[in-house]
Amino acid sequence: MASILIISLIGILGFKDTGIFIKDYMAKAGDDTEISFKSEESVNILGERDRDYIIEKDYEKYYVPKDLILKTQLNPSIFKVKKSNTYLMDMPNGRKIKDLNIGEQLKLESREGGWGLFITTDNIKGYMLFENLEEEKVITIGISQVDKTLKGANNTFYVLLKGEPVMIKDFSKGNFIIIDEDGKEFKAHRDYISLRNSRHTTSRSGGITSRTSKINAIISNAHKALGKPYKRGATGPNAYDCSGLTYSLYLNHAGVKLNRSSKEQVKNGMGVEKSELVPGDIVLFRTSGKSIGHAGLYIGDGNMIHASSGKNRVMVTPIDQDWYKKRYVTARRIIK
Template identity: 45%
Template sequence: MESKRHNLPMVVALLSIVLLLGFKDTGKFVKEYKAIKDDGTQIAFNKGDVVDVVKEREDSFLIQYGKEGIKIPKDVLIRTTNSSLKYKVVNNTPLLDKPEGTMIKILNVDDFVTPERIEGEYGLFKTTENISGYVKLAELQPYNSESLTQGISLVNKVIKKDDKCYVLTQGDSVVIKDYVDGKFIIADGNVNEFSVNDNDIELRSAREQVSRSSGSRKSQILSKAVASAYSKLGKPYVYADTGRRGYDCSGLTYSIYSMELGIKIPRSSSEQAQVGTYIDKSELIPGDLLFFNTSGRGISHVGIYIGDGNMIHASSSTAKKVTISTIESGYYGQRYVTARRIVN
């Protein structure tokens, strides 16, 4: 406690400055934008420019520009620091009706409170249950939560990073963490992040902060399916096997969807071609199943689409293993029959 009392004046001063500045945060422009100042002067901003956000309005942000403020629309900016500061409780401490007053309730370690104003050694804070009261500043520490923004995918594409995959599906939501060197940094529902060309994503709005779980559920499932297919590359072709020693073609797709993702599909390629939703070849997205006539007697082969005109499949011909092949030309291009979407 000795060290806390020693540092308290500095803590109070810093918190007071933060509160007086209105929780100034930062943001990055993700669209080129020309702002008009009150005197009619035009100011041009570039993608990725970092600005200070002084105040949030209903449809815009007030940003700091030199010694003046300029209003900009919300949909041109990613906020990289959340303006709604939170503080974490580091010791069990009372929430009081006034400084050194009567206890309203006990705040436990790791509880969060939001500041309203500072009064000496105390601050007026609001709990997650919207209960307001005073807390000793020495019992709290600032907590910087992750600031995430929603976007929309404009493409169907697989983004690979090491052994991880992220499937972009056109029109579905993505979670944007940052904008760096002309690329969006998107986050999946776990802890993974992927770099995506800015032309592939449209920023929806910086108005609402979202969580990592706010991305498209379909993309999350397809990402797991495609990552699983990539992980099996090089495994041997083994007739009638679903992974014990290797895979046959339908054993591969059955293993991915039924055994790993829990989405039940039949075991044979001809039966798999009867489930899901029919998809025209021009509408393929990663994760769709592709069917071929390689025997001359109807559907006899299946693969999983991974984008860019390619599929992963267990080949019984020259490769004799799980491999990547094109579906646009050559052997499989000539024998393509149909496609099915298992995840809608």
């Protein structure tokens, strides 16, 4: 009877996708039977409605909020050609019907041993050996809930901006594995990103906004400047003064030309409250009297990267360090 039930469910709804829980969850079936799902548990997704996924476990159907499950595989599966000199055939070991290029996408229709029946993006059906292909992993586009800079491998950085889309590749040990446009990976705590209104793709193209992309480039290259010497009037790449650093970062990595001096950079962009700072904002300080005489780049978590004349180098400093806290004047947001 149980097998008939699950076959019936599949027949009505069809296995669409697979997913993974990002938190523990207690669900109820239609007869009020309760069952617990553990974080990182994989499930079959039969369908969806409004804010819920319809999933199956032990021959029962459950409704689970979408923000608790990360899709990990789409059905039908999408594959990408990985070898040159490959082509579709009219049958396994049959006649060639279409040449294929490396990177070309194919949608799987059915499997026959080591062969698959695929359909191309221009709707041509044919057979191909799986050994010539690699499966395209689903990318979930979630929404950041925080403003935060993440550090990845090899001194790489990614900026989460509240309300901006984020590309999610996987989930492990309480963290989303997110990627940038180049495929570099970063870990983000599950509370940092919402899946409530997520969408899905197999391409990194268009997965993040121009704003996020530019600020990522600015923050990453600011870190690369750490340790470079301070030199009055310098705008890099071998040395900087304070406003020369912010000037060069925005010009070279966002195509935005700021005013050259810290005193004049207060006229760029829009003013923001100190409590509303996000990575990429320019923070400005007075050095003597009431005049602005120092600029830094806010990188998140209360820190800035700046070219310090006192320490004679580009460095990271908390903006609430005593000397700077007393002299903080304002901040400017350049990219909105």
